[in-house]
Amino acid sequence: MKRKILVIYAHPEPTSLTCQLVHVTVQTLEKRGHTVIHSDLYGMRWKAVFDEYDFPSRIDKQRLSFIAESANAYSTGRQTADVAEEQAKLRSADAVILQFPLWWFGVPAILKGWIERVYAYGFGYGYRNEGNRYRYGEGALKGKRALVSVLVGGPEADYGSRGINGPIDQLLFPLTHGALFYSGLEVLPTHTVYGTARISSSEDVEAIKGDWRNRVLRLFEDVPIPFRQQNGGDYPDQHALGDHVAQGLSGLLAHVNEDTQV
Amino acid sequence: MKRKILVIYAHPEPTSLTCQLVHVTVQTLEKRGHTVIHSDLYGMRWKAVFDEYDFPSRIDKQRLSFIAESANAYSTGRQTADVAEEQAKLRSADAVILQFPLWWFGVPAILKGWIERVYAYGFGYGYRNEGNRYRYGEGALKGKRALVSVLVGGPEADYGSRGINGPIDQLLFPLTHGALFYSGLEVLPTHTVYGTARISSSEDVEAIKGDWRNRVLRLFEDVPIPFRQQNGGDYPDQHALGDHVAQGLSGLLAHVNEDTQV
Numbered sequence: 001m002k003r004k005i006l007v008i009y010a011h012p013e014p015t016s017l018t019c020q021l022v023h024v025t026v027q028t029l030e031k032r033g034h035t036v037i038h039s040d041l042y043g044m045r046w047k048a049v050f051d052e053y054d055f056p057s058r059i060d061k062q063r064l065s066f067i068a069e070s071a072n073a074y075s076t077g078r079q080t081a082d083v084a085e086e087q088a089k090l091r092s093a094d095a096v097i098l099q100f101p102l103w104w105f106g107v108p109a110i111l112k113g114w115i116e117r118v119y120a121y122g123f124g125y126g127y128r129n130e131g132n133r134y135r136y137g138e139g140a141l142k143g144k145r146a147l148v149s150v151l152v153g154g155p156e157a158d159y160g161s162r163g164i165n166g167p168i169d170q171l172l173f174p175l176t177h178g179a180l181f182y183s184g185l186e187v188l189p190t191h192t193v194y195g196t197a198r199i200s201s202s203e204d205v206e207a208i209k210g211d212w213r214n215r216v217l218r219l220f221e222d223v224p225i226p227f228r229q230q231n232g233g234d235y236p237d238q239h240a241l242g243d244h245v246a247q248g249l250s251g252l253l254a255h256v257n258e259d260t261q262v
Numbered sequence: 263m264k265r266k267i268l269v270i271y272a273h274p275e276p277t278s279l280t281c282q283l284v285h286v287t288v289q290t291l292e293k294r295g296h297t298v299i300h301s302d303l304y305g306m307r308w309k310a311v312f313d314e315y316d317f318p319s320r321i322d323k324q325r326l327s328f329i330a331e332s333a334n335a336y337s338t339g340r341q342t343a344d345v346a347e348e349q350a351k352l353r354s355a356d357a358v359i360l361q362f363p364l365w366w367f368g369v370p371a372i373l374k375g376w377i378e379r380v381y382a383y384g385f386g387y388g389y390r391n392e393g394n395r396y397r398y399g400e401g402a403l404k405g406k407r408a409l410v411s412v413l414v415g416g417p418e419a420d421y422g423s424r425g426i427n428g429p430i431d432q433l434l435f436p437l438t439h440g441a442l443f444y445s446g447l448e449v450l451p452t453h454t455v456y457g458t459a460r461i462s463s464s465e466d467v468e469a470i471k472g473d474w475r476n477r478v479l480r481l482f483e484d485v486p487i488p489f490r491q492q493n494g495g496d497y498p499d500q501h502a503l504g505d506h507v508a509q510g511l512s513g514l515l516a517h518v519n520e521d522t523q524v
Contacts, residue, residue, distance in 0.1 A: 012313050013326040048310040048371045051274050064275040067415070067459060104377050105436035106368060109310045113371030132416070136426060153329070154394070157501035161512035164398060164497055170514050171436055173428060174367035197329065235426050239419035250423035252432050253513065 003220070004035045006093035010100040010111040012042035017196050017205070018151050022099050024209050025149075028216040037089055041110045047082065048113030054080055071121035071129065079120065086118040095145040095219055096185065098175075101196070102152045105171045115179050124183050132238065135182050137229030142184030147219060148176060149212065150190060153197035168192050173252045177227055186224040191215045226257040265482070266297045268355035272362040272373045274304035279458050279467070280413050284361050286471050287411075290478040299351055303372045309344065310375030316342055333383040333391065341382065348380040357407040357481055358447065360437075363458070364414045367433045377441050386445050394500065397444050399491030404446030409481060410438060411474065412452060415459035430454050435514045439489055448486040453477045488519040 007025050011018035026036050039046075052058075055069040057078040073079045079087075090096065100111055107115075119125060127134040150172065158165045165171070172190060180187045193208050215222075228234040228245070234257070236242045246254040269287050273280035288298050301308075309315075317331040319340040335341045341349075352358065362373055369377075381387060389396040412434065420427045427433070434452055442449045455470050477484075490496040490507070496519075498504045508516040 015325055042311075042313065046311075048375060049304075049308075050365070050371065051304065063277055103312070104374070104381065105440035106374065109312065109371045109375030109378055112366070112368065112374050113310060115366050116371055119366065132420075155501065157499070160502055162503040162508075162516055164492060164501060164503075164517065165440065166435060166514045166517065167512075170432065171440070174433055174436075178367035178427065178433070230426060237419075239417065239426060240422055241424040241426075246424075250429075251513070251515065252428045254424055255426065255428065 001220075002033050002035070003094040004037065004092055005029055005095045005097060005219070006037050006039060006089050007097045007099065008039040008041065008111070008114065009098070010041045010108045016101075017193070017199070017208070018099055018101055020205070021149060021151070021193075021209065021212050024212050025097055025099065025216055028213050029219075032217075037093065039086060039089065039114070041114055044082075046110055046114055047117070048110045050113060050116040054083065054117055056080065067121055067126075071126060074120040074122040075129070083117050083120065086114070087120070087123055090118070090141060090144075093144060095147065096141075096180075097147045097149060097216075097219070099149040100151070102150050102168075102171075105165065107175055115175075119179065119183065124179075127184075132230075134184075135230055136177075136227065137181065137184060138231060139182065139184030144185050145188060145219065145224070146176075146180040146185040147188045147215070148172065148180075148190045149215075150192050151196045152192060152194045154194065155198075156194035159192075159194065170252050176225065177252070177255060181225075181227045187227065188219070188222050188224055228255050228257050263482075264295050264297070265356040266299065266354055267291055267357045267359060267481070268299050268301060268351050269359045269361065270301040270303065270373070270376065271360070272303045272370045278363075279455070279461070279470070280361055280363055282467070283411060283413070283455075283471065283474050286474050287359055287361065287478055290475050291481075294479075299355065301348060301351065301376070303376055306344075308372055308376055309379070310372045312375060312378040316345065316379055318342065329383050329388075333388060336382040336384040337391070345379050345382065348376070349382070349385055352380070352403060352406075355406060357409065358403075358442075359409045359411060359478075359481070361411040362413070364412050364430075364433075367427065369437055381441065381445065386441075389445075394492075396446075397492055398439075398489065399443065399446065400493060401444065401446030403442075406447050407450060407481065407486070408438075408442040408447040409450045409477070409484075410434065410442075410452045411477075412454050413458045414454060414456045416456065417460075418456035421454075421456065432514050438487065439514070439517060443487075443489045449489065450481070450484045450486055490517050490519050 009022045029036050059072045123140050127139045159168045176187045234245045271284045321334045385402050389401045421430045438449045496507045
């Protein structure tokens with residue numbers, strides 16, 4: 001089955017490991033007959049800052065309310081062209097792959113700004129103009145898959161379960177759970193490459209590419225992270241886990257249903 | 263004792279609650295005789311994207327390595343003027359206050375880009391040009407305090423220990439631990455205002471301002487979050503918690519020494 005995949009990536013250096021892995025993504029998918037579309041954030045000179053210029057036709061010219069202006073711009077077709085185009089790409093894609101270096105334990109600012117601007121009210125949140133009614137497993141991007149490929153300069157030991165930086169899955173929870181799953185995407189386990197600041201041999205690079213190629217090949221087969229759906233019964237009041245769910249657990253990991261892990 | 267405080271904030275609307283709380287910060291501190299300096303990121307039209315333009319004098323004009331170019335630019339005094347100025351502000355300050363709305367469970371892109379660009383190698387990381395030797399409790403900003411003031415649109419229930427979004431302290435761990443404590447700052451407990459999308463009365467706003475004023479007044483008295491120092495004995499190999507530390511714990515919270523909580 002031929003599909004369309006949107007690759008969103010954030011590194012300005014064409015020879016960087018990030019961009020090398022993007023090439024692997026494209027080659028691997030196109031070889032299988034899939035269609036790849038790109039959001040090369042640095043190459044596009046993506047506007048990272050979410051501000052008044054995102055709303056050329058304001059409903060309130062005096063006071064800027066992001067939520068109100070976003071809802072209006074999205075629903076009336078008055079968004080900026082760059083934002084509308086990214087939303088169209090997302091809608092047309094069967095899967096989204098994000099590739100970026102970990103900077104200060106999160107996504108680069110240019111990618112954070114992509115989320116802030118593209119995730120309009122009515123699209124990335126406030127689906128069907130119903131506030132928080134549909135989120136975490138439901139939303140405009142439901143039925144699509146997401147795969148995060150992150151490159152980490154430091155060693156894996158720093159990101160272990162007791163590593164000094166914290167586990168990568170928890171550091172990236174705001175992205176995987178808070179943005180991707182929030183809008184309905186099925187999020188695959190993050191693919192992390194550690195120690196990129198110390199890679200010395202071309203053999204290492206080839207091994208990294210090979211591992212990533214295998215993940216890309218399983219894009220439509222791998223089992224998503226079993227994040228709990230807001231409206232699947234685990235959050236009776238749509239705010240907090242019910243007493244019967246994840247008993248004794250709290251924090252970020254309580255929102256992953258380990259019982260369904262394969 | 264008179265001190266200097268740097269207030270860094272990220273909201274473009276002067277009448278926003280964020281900016282109203284910034285005014286409270288300034289008034290409260292100046293009334294006490296302290297000096298306040300500002301980094302109004304939107305007002306400054308801060309360049310959010312970390313890219314090749316941050317390195318006007320490249321050591322390698324062919325291939326952009328952020329770490330190598332950052333180390334060179336910082337150590338040779340060839341950074342861009344805006345970055346050097348922010349570093350000078352940080353150096354001159356006794357405390358830093360960050361004020362921003364929570365966007366997609368993290369700092370706005372413009373603030374993320376401030377961290378990425380201002381935290382040069384040799385300053386924000388790689389202190390004394392020694393890689394990861396000094397971090398988490400040591401570094402260029404040691405001896406200064408940091409206080410985060412975050413404004414959250416959604417209700418507090420969504421951010422409780424079992425709330426659907428995850429606890430705010432864990433969502434902001436990449437900021438408080440991964441950026442602020444990393445560079446040596448003593449980080450105070452985060453001050454969170456919830457439900458800002460639904461504030462209706464001026465009484466509510468006044469109560470919010472009053473709570474914040476009290477936090478600002480205790481800026482130099484409150485007890486910092488007891489994050490574990492890398493070189494304080496809890497990380498024998500500088501990578502992971504020693505077996506004797508935080509037994510049975512893993513994840514982000516293991517890096518907070520609850521035994522020292524007051």
